[in-house]
Structures are given as structure tokens and as C-alpha cells.
Amino acid sequence: MLDLTGKTVAVLGAGRSGQAAARLASHCGASVTVYDSREAPGAVVATPKTGCDVNVDLVVVSPGIETLGDFVQSFARGSGALWGEVELAWQCFDGHTIGITGTNGKTTTTELIRDLVEATGKSCVACGNYGVPLSEVVLYEEVPQAISLELSSFQLETIVDFKPDAVVWLNFSPDHMDRYTSVEEYRDAKLRIFENITDDTLVVVRAGENLPPKGRSVTFSSEESSDWSLDGETILFGETAFLAMSETRLRGLHNAENVMAACAVVDGLTSEVARDTLSKYSPPEHRCELVSIIDGVEYLNDSKATNLHALESALRSQTRPTILIAGGKQKGLDYRPLAPLLKDRVKQMVSFGEIGQVLAETFSSIVPCQTVETLDLAVAIAAASSERGDTVLFSPGTSSFDQFNGYEARGDAFKAAVPFLTKTL
Secondary structure, three states: OOOOOOOEEEEEOOOHHHHHHHHHHHHOOOEEEEEEOOOOOOOEEOOHHHHHOOOOOEEEEOOOOOOOOHHHHHHHHOOOEEEEHHHHHHOOOOOEEEEEEOOOOHHHHHHHHHHHHHHOOOOEEEEEOOOEOHHHHOOOOOOOOEEEEEOOHHHHOOOOOOOOOEEEEOOOOOOOOOOOOOHHHHHHHHHHHHOOOOOOOEEEEEOOOOOOOOOEEEEEOOOOOOOEEEEOOEEEEOOEEEEEHHHOOOOOHHHHHHHHHHHHHOOOOOHHHHHHHHOOOOOOOOOOEEEEEEOOEEEEEOOOOOOHHHHHHHHHOOOOOEEEEEEOOOOOOOOHHHHHHHHHHEEEEEEEOOOHHHHHHHHOOOOOEEEEOOHHHHHHHHHHHOOOOOEEEEOOOOOOOOOOOOHHHHHHHHHHHOOOHHHHO
């Protein structure tokens, strides 16, 4: 365990990650003060001016707070080290660390890795950007032997010595342009996962990604030649059939790649163990989740699609005529590259929210478009326009914070709006 005896620590952010970091730093012997820009239990309300007057040995930043913003930098200027919550917690963890990043598929892959590691006989917890903060995990009475650690770009901004035993890089596409000044800046934040790895680190990467030449690389892809590949419904390891996607509850090319990445990173995994484990796995909510089938129309909840790449993946996975519901917060993304896919896969689009009108103007020459203010109205229009054999796909393609407090709340609202839900499940 990290020794912070006699040290002073300022934790910025009083959410779950911040509170967990504060408990951990205190457990390590530090004198801890939690600061937040708003009133919160156990926290001091602070501004950048407050930060200028604070001098501590260590500043620990919660991932939701902009690292280069005035608030964080005011605390950092007169203090010692600046760490994120993940860095603090990892310094206290002695087990096997599998770090997972990418723009899409992180949560599903993180869960799959947890289940597969446990199936090989090691205790494992999924944590980080998913589930519980790592700071909570290292304070468990029984600390797991391994962690499946989902890492966002925000968390990777503030690592220092963090060095996972294995890295999974799923994919990359533009996102969070409301936080970063360029796609390159966002990518650079993601690439920090490779900052401290060495030649003996296992690196599982999607074929075709241009990544630093570090570690023992294993590739996967549903489309390109790679160590792990897809032949129809069958996942191959080299030339050998490993498992069939039909043996799992997961569907779509994107989920096939999530399965490949998870299988590739788990030591000692056999085909038999993988098949048995994955046959029992249920995908997380809000990720191409089948909500209902009403009069032959499928309603899919893909509220987790908070960027273009996730929306593109959902569309590529559809085999039925599709009515797309998209929209939400304006994140400054360029949606025009979606045009060929929309033309090929979508029979109608219903857009809503802050970016609804922009989407309609962008694609009205490609597919019939209708814009409404709310998600409830979008669902009603999509349902009225659907025919037996269609899919109504709710895949927003942007974040939810114009109308909801997260993609989960947005997905729940979609499910509640689907008519006769309780009668058709």
C-alpha cells in the first residue's frame, strides 16, 4: 500500500470517484481535504481563487473535471504532484492489471474480460470508468487478484507511473470535441495508456490502428487479416475455430471484435472455457439492447452510442429495414461521413434534441428526415412509420446532456416510450 503518512492531499471533485480517492488517501496516512465547485457532502466549495491559496503535497483529480481548466491548474500551481484517481489507486494495487481503452465497446469488453479471467480461476473486478472506482476496489476486504480496468481519455490524462500488465486498444474515432480542441488532442490522451509499457507488456490491438510499436502485439479484426479474425459467424484464432458468435448472446461485427479482444488478453483461456462463459453472458443495457418486438417491428435501445463510430457500428449490424432515431447534445462533430451508410441502411430518420435540426439539414437529401423536440415524440413518429419486418433503432450518435443526465436515463426514457412494452417482452 502506498505510504502517504504526513502528506497533505487535495481531492478535486466530490462525486463517487473523488470520495473513494479521499478515503484511500486517508487510509494511506494522508491529511485529506475534498474540494468541489458546488456544494457537496464532505467537500469545501472552491473556486480557482481558492486553489491559488492551497499548497499540498498531492492533488488528486476526478475524471469529470477538465485537467487543463483553471480550477485544476490553480490547485496544481502551488502544490506537488498532480494525479488522477486511477493513478492513486493503481499505486496501491499489487495484482494483475488489464487496461482497456478505445472510443467504443469498452464497457462490454471490460465485462467480458472480467468473466473470462474469473473462469480461468482468478478473482477479477471490472472497474474504473465502468462500475466502481479503482480506489474502492483496493480498499475491499478481499482485494481481487486482477482488475479489468476501463479507461477513458479523461482518466488517462492524469496518469504518471501507471503501467498495466496488458493493454487492450479497441478502436478510435472522433469524440468529446466539447472537451478537446482537436481530434489529435483526444487521440493523444488515449495514447497515454502506452506511456509506461515495456516490451514484455501484452498489447491487444485492432488491426489497422497506427499505434506506438511497444509491447507484445496481438491483433484482432472482423474485416482485416489478423491474429484473431471472423469467418462468417466463427471467431478464428489463427486458422483454428475458437468459438461461434451464435454460441453467445452477442450480435454484430462490433461485438465480435469485443469478444476477440477479450479472449486474446486472458492468459490460459481455452476455447471450451470461453464458450461456456460467453454463453451465459448478457450484454449491458443500452447497447443494441432488444427492448421489444411489436407487430413484427424490433425496437433496439442503443443509447450508449454517444459518438459517430458507435452509431456507425450499430447501423452496420442491422440486417432489416431501419428507422433511425438520433440526436442529443451538440458536440461539434462532423456527421457527414455517415451519409453513405445512411443511404444504404436507413429508410427514415427521426432526429431530436439540440442537434436534431442539424442532422435533418445534413441528411435530408439522403433519407427522409423529420425533426422533433423530444425523444417521446421521436419514438411515436418512428412507430407510426414502421412496418412489419422493420427495426426502430435508437442510436443517438451523441451525448445526452441537452435533455438527460446520462445515456442510462436517456435509454430508460426510450424504453418507457416504446408502446405496450410490458405486454410484449
